Amino acid sequence: MAYKRNIDRLPIIPAGAKEHNVTCHYCIVGCGYKAYTWPLKKQGTTDSNWMGEDLSKQQGAETEAWYAPSMYNVVKQNGADVHLVIKPDVNCQVNSGLGSIRGARMAENRRSDVTGSQKQRLTDPMVWRYGTWQPTSWDDALDLVARVTARVIDKDNENDLYVSMFDHGGSAGGYENTWGTGKLYFESMKVKHCRIHNRPAYMSEVHSSRDMGVDELNYNYADYEVTDTIFLVGTNPMECQTNLFLNHMVKGMQNGAKVVISDPRRTVTVDSCEQVAGAENVLHLPITTGSDVALHNTLFTYIADQGWVDADFIAKSTFQGDVAVAADSAYPASLGSFEAARVACKMSLADGAAATGLTEAQLIQAAEWIAKPKEDGSRRKCVTGYEKGIIWGNDNYRAIGSLLNIGLATGNVGREGGGVCRLGGHQEGYYRPSDAHVGRPAPYIDQLIIAGGGKVHHIWANDHFKTTLNASEFKRVYNRRSNMVKEAMDARAGATREEMVDAIVGAINAGGLFVVDVDIIHSQIGQAAHVILPAVESGEMNLTSMNGERRLRLTEKYMDAPGSAKPDCMIAAGIAQALERVLREEGRTEYADQFKGYDWASEEDSFMDGYNKGNPEVTYERLRAMGNDGVLEPVTGFADGKLVGTNRLYEDGVFKRHGREDGKALFCMGEWRGWQAAGKAQQQANHRFLINNGRANMNWQNWFLDQGNEFVMDRFPVPFIQINPDDMADLGIKAGDMVEVHNDMGATQALAYPEPTAKRNETFMVFGAPNGAQGNIVNPGVNELILPDYKHTWANIRKISDATPASAAVSYKSWEVEL
Amino acid sequence: MKCNRLVDVGRRQFLRGGVLGVAGAAAATVMPAGQAQAQTARAMLDYPSTKLANLADLKVNEPMDIGYPDAESPGILLKLGTAVEGGAGPDGDIVAYTVLCPHKGFYMSYHAADKTLNCPGHFSRFDCEKGGQQVWGHATQNLPQFALRVDDKGDIYAEGADELIYGRLSNVLQG
Numbered sequence: 001m002a003y004k005r006n007i008d009r010l011p012i013i014p015a016g017a018k019e020h021n022v023t024c025h026y027c028i029v030g031c032g033y034k035a036y037t038w039p040l041k042k043q044g045t046t047d048s049n050w051m052g053e054d055l056s057k058q059q060g061a062e063t064e065a066w067y068a069p070s071m072y073n074v075v076k077q078n079g080a081d082v083h084l085v086i087k088p089d090v091n092c093q094v095n096s097g098l099g100s101i102r103g104a105r106m107a108e109n110r111r112s113d114v115t116g117s118q119k120q121r122l123t124d125p126m127v128w129r130y131g132t133w134q135p136t137s138w139d140d141a142l143d144l145v146a147r148v149t150a151r152v153i154d155k156d157n158e159n160d161l162y163v164s165m166f167d168h169g170g171s172a173g174g175y176e177n178t179w180g181t182g183k184l185y186f187e188s189m190k191v192k193h194c195r196i197h198n199r200p201a202y203m204s205e206v207h208s209s210r211d212m213g214v215d216e217l218n219y220n221y222a223d224y225e226v227t228d229t230i231f232l233v234g235t236n237p238m239e240c241q242t243n244l245f246l247n248h249m250v251k252g253m254q255n256g257a258k259v260v261i262s263d264p265r266r267t268v269t270v271d272s273c274e275q276v277a278g279a280e281n282v283l284h285l286p287i288t289t290g291s292d293v294a295l296h297n298t299l300f301t302y303i304a305d306q307g308w309v310d311a312d313f314i315a316k317s318t319f320q321g322d323v324a325v326a327a328d329s330a331y332p333a334s335l336g337s338f339e340a341a342r343v344a345c346k347m348s349l350a351d352g353a354a355a356t357g358l359t360e361a362q363l364i365q366a367a368e369w370i371a372k373p374k375e376d377g378s379r380r381k382c383v384t385g386y387e388k389g390i391i392w393g394n395d396n397y398r399a400i401g402s403l404l405n406i407g408l409a410t411g412n413v414g415r416e417g418g419g420v421c422r423l424g425g426h427q428e429g430y431y432r433p434s435d436a437h438v439g440r441p442a443p444y445i446d447q448l449i450i451a452g453g454g455k456v457h458h459i460w461a462n463d464h465f466k467t468t469l470n471a472s473e474f475k476r477v478y479n480r481r482s483n484m485v486k487e488a489m490d491a492r493a494g495a496t497r498e499e500m501v502d503a504i505v506g507a508i509n510a511g512g513l514f515v516v517d518v519d520i521i522h523s524q525i526g527q528a529a530h531v532i533l534p535a536v537e538s539g540e541m542n543l544t545s546m547n548g549e550r551r552l553r554l555t556e557k558y559m560d561a562p563g564s565a566k567p568d569c570m571i572a573a574g575i576a577q578a579l580e581r582v583l584r585e586e587g588r589t590e591y592a593d594q595f596k597g598y599d600w601a602s603e604e605d606s607f608m609d610g611y612n613k614g615n616p617e618v619t620y621e622r623l624r625a626m627g628n629d630g631v632l633e634p635v636t637g638f639a640d641g642k643l644v645g646t647n648r649l650y651e652d653g654v655f656k657r658h659g660r661e662d663g664k665a666l667f668c669m670g671e672w673r674g675w676q677a678a679g680k681a682q683q684q685a686n687h688r689f690l691i692n693n694g695r696a697n698m699n700w701q702n703w704f705l706d707q708g709n710e711f712v713m714d715r716f717p718v719p720f721i722q723i724n725p726d727d728m729a730d731l732g733i734k735a736g737d738m739v740e741v742h743n744d745m746g747a748t749q750a751l752a753y754p755e756p757t758a759k760r761n762e763t764f765m766v767f768g769a770p771n772g773a774q775g776n777i778v779n780p781g782v783n784e785l786i787l788p789d790y791k792h793t794w795a796n797i798r799k800i801s802d803a804t805p806a807s808a809a810v811s812y813k814s815w816e817v818e819l
Numbered sequence: 820m821k822c823n824r825l826v827d828v829g830r831r832q833f834l835r836g837g838v839l840g841v842a843g844a845a846a847a848t849v850m851p852a853g854q855a856q857a858q859t860a861r862a863m864l865d866y867p868s869t870k871l872a873n874l875a876d877l878k879v880n881e882p883m884d885i886g887y888p889d890a891e892s893p894g895i896l897l898k899l900g901t902a903v904e905g906g907a908g909p910d911g912d913i914v915a916y917t918v919l920c921p922h923k924g925f926y927m928s929y930h931a932a933d934k935t936l937n938c939p940g941h942f943s944r945f946d947c948e949k950g951g952q953q954v955w956g957h958a959t960q961n962l963p964q965f966a967l968r969v970d971d972k973g974d975i976y977a978e979g980a981d982e983l984i985y986g987r988l989s990n991v992l993q994g
Binding site: 001002003004005006007008009010012045046047054055056057058059060061062063066067068069070071098099100101104105108238242246268271272275697711714715809810811813814815817818819 | 960
């Protein structure tokens with residue numbers, strides 16, 4: 001039986017309950033929510049409540065006067081238990097009251113001593129002692145971190161300290177926390193061996209867009225509502241940016257927009273577009289996986305040959321000449337003028353059709369919908385959204401560059417109804433000192449760790465074990481190296497701090513790795529840690545982020561941190577202060593001085609020390625007043641009591657993201673060249689199934705909270721892999737059977753979910769699961785500039801067992817709605 | 820066939836006009852016997868025991884419109900034709916669910932071919948053979964299912980619900 005909460009009534013929010021601005025801490029869309037809190041022994045009534053509505057009556061569809069059990073919890077606020085309701089904000093422009101299956105469970109996914117939810121949250125620092133993790137004080141834990149770290153770093157030589165640190169907004173990220181960690185590692189230190197939460201190096205996911213002069217978040221979500229065509233490439237917004245789709249793309253389709261979707265699989269997004277716009281207004285291009293550059297170059301060539309370009313825009317806003325930037329190890333393709341790109345990217349319809357598996361008619365229709373002027377001669381507006389299908393796909397640099405070529409050629413950047421933008425994963429919230437010392441290309445951290453690099457590893461909410469590539473080998477090596485240190489510590493149980501540090505340093509000099517893990521839960525890589533430091537999420541602290549249209553909001557703190565957990569910025573400050581103290585004790589005065597400047601009393605101090613210094617108009621007080629609509633970055637002023645933002649980037653036709661003084665955008669001169677990352681062609685040749693992979697609607701990213709959420713784990717007790725039913729029959733697999741997915745890199749497991757629309761021999765597996773990491777079978781090959789190609793993995797599939805009782809109980813019906 | 824889209828005026832009207840206002844629905848809408856209001860403050864809700872139909876009234880895979888716990892709460896009573904976990908009746912195949920989508924409260928339609936309830940608002944769908952499990956969608960709960968009892972005469976009674984019904988903060992309206 002499906003999981004049911006058996007909650008048949010909820011406490012009513014009373015009039016006068018405290019109301020807090022909340023931006024959903026999950027995806028980049030950043031839906032507005034309101035958090036209501038009130039004392040435990042108070043409640044509203046059906047005739048006296050926060051809405052002033054008569055709640056003795058059934059409320060209609062889309063009512064503001066209802067909330068689901070998932071939107072309710074009991075939490076601590078200033079030490080006292082309070083009721084908490086977090087419900088979608090009907091007045092927020094982003095979502096207009098819509099809640100996703102992820103965000104509308106925020107309240108339920110708060111830690112509660114009373115309801116027992118999210119007991120997996122960390123509450124106190126822990127140190128490896130007596131063969132396991134023992135709770136301890138912050139002072140004790142930070143002292144150990146500082147003393148061991150100080151032994152492997154020195155002024156101008158910090159290469160033995162490896163750092164994995166999130167760079168996102170929302171969740172436990174945000175401007176406060178990226179500044180705290182950024183100041184520690186990029187200002188007090190110049191750490192070169194670092195990486196970001198979802199990739200094995202410290203670099204952009206969209207180098208080419210920035211090199212061409214175009215920031216990847218350049219539009220306003222409202223552009224989807226007023227456009228003629230929505231072009232979606234390697235992205236599945238109905239599942240991954242749900243309320244951007246439902247509240248903005250749907251309105252665009254209702255206003256007459258056509259939709260072109262480039263994706264090797266038929267996603268829920270394709271079906272939903274057909275439901276809204278009618279199948280005749282939706283063109284799904286089920287391209288041969290990895291052939292994106294061929295598709296984009298063919299469309300670009302055809303559109304240019306037809307003359308469906310914006311000649312004025314090209315003349316005024318793009319580089320004139322031949323080559324502006326020549327290709328080298330830091331630039332995987334030359335960049336230059338429109339005409340130079342036409343020559344470099346030239347691809348005929350016939351060649352394009354052969355490479356992409358599409359028909360010439362499909363290519364022509366796509367080009368017409370994207371760029372052909374309307375019957376009255378006016379230009380067609382087209383907004384382009386792309387995401388991990390090409391970011392984590394084949395030939396990242398050229399795939400994104402060739403797509404942006406189309407947007408620039410047709411004048412669809414910086415215009416109403418236009419934009420060429422990432423749809424995004426998390427929200428953004430990046431404010432750090434320069435990372436120029438890291439270099440370009442950046443070091444491939446995970447492979448360096450496998451090769452024995454690093455002595456101390458600080459991890460900030462990264463779980464390589466669930467989400468990295470080549471994860472099978474990474475885990476083997478990482479466990480071995482971190483166990484060397486655990487064994488050394490176990491052997492010296494009862495030793496003084498000084499003796500213990502000596503023992504640890506001995507182990508790391510013999511090839512071991514000392515691991516400090518900062519996270520909100522005890523993660524899988526955290527199992528290898530020697531010190532674990534508990535962090536908080538937004539709502540447990542004040543936190544600022546921006547969404548996919550650069551909308552900056554402040555989520556107000558509405559509850560206490562679990563136990564003694566702290567904001568990441570305050571933990572970073574604690575590490576800095578401990579390092580300063582230890583270095584001073586050791587007589588390394590000059591180096592110790594680099595760690596001054598962290599006397600922050602709260603996360604707001606970190607915000608003022610970092611973001612506010614670069615954006616002096618922006619303060620917590622002003623953001624609080626801007627509410628859930630916030631302000632679109634960059635903020636340009638403060639007038640009439642409001643922050644003044646920027647509705648859309650590049651409306652002036654001046655492009656400077658690449659740093660060029662002339663303000664001219666560049667075109668990408670990258671021809672189609674097949675597989676770019678090492679080992680892909682060979683793996684494809686040797687295995688039957690494509691294991692395409694990515695996110696799904698129900699769970700957020702690597703399931704860190706959802707693994708403790710019964711509603712989610714009841715639906716997918718094991719990660720699913722969607723397989724064509726005829727392939728399942730070939731292999732003797734039934735719905736729900738446990739299968740092993742295995743190849744030359746390793747193996748993982750999944751439950752088989754029949755998907756009739758899947759192409760033969762092409763599967764889709766949900767990524768990042770706690771009990772079946774897809775990354776186990778992704779090879780270490782990366783695109784230029786260390787961009788991983790998670791999407792291109794091939795493997796064989798074998799049955800492990802019949803469905804477990806949990807897997808047998810769930811539905812295996814189609815995800816496509818039947819109306 | 821696209822007769823169940825959001826723009827279908829009849830379905831939208833249902834939400835405003837109550838269960839008796841529905842156009843073209845199955846004839847056998849059943850009203851509860853008495854007032855469904857909690858009389859005393861007890862720890863658990865007192866649900867009405869409401870006769871929905873007799874076994875003889877049901878045809879396999881043809882849902883019957885019901886109102887439970889009261890007329891303002893539309894649902895369906897359904898004989899699936901094959902036994903399911905939690906199914907009532909001699910064949911273990913009778914189930915009843917709300918038809919208000921727990922996401923935003925739109926009125927869902929039954930798709931007989933795969934025995935699912937489907938939402939025209941934002942395309943969520945629920946499996947009537949799996950206790951109302953959301954197959955795919957935006958709701959943060961599975962579909963509220965009504966507990967059924969069948970007596971010796973074959974009369975089918977609804978006597979409770981296992982999740983909060985959309986649009987009410989108490990499944991049995993109070994006030």
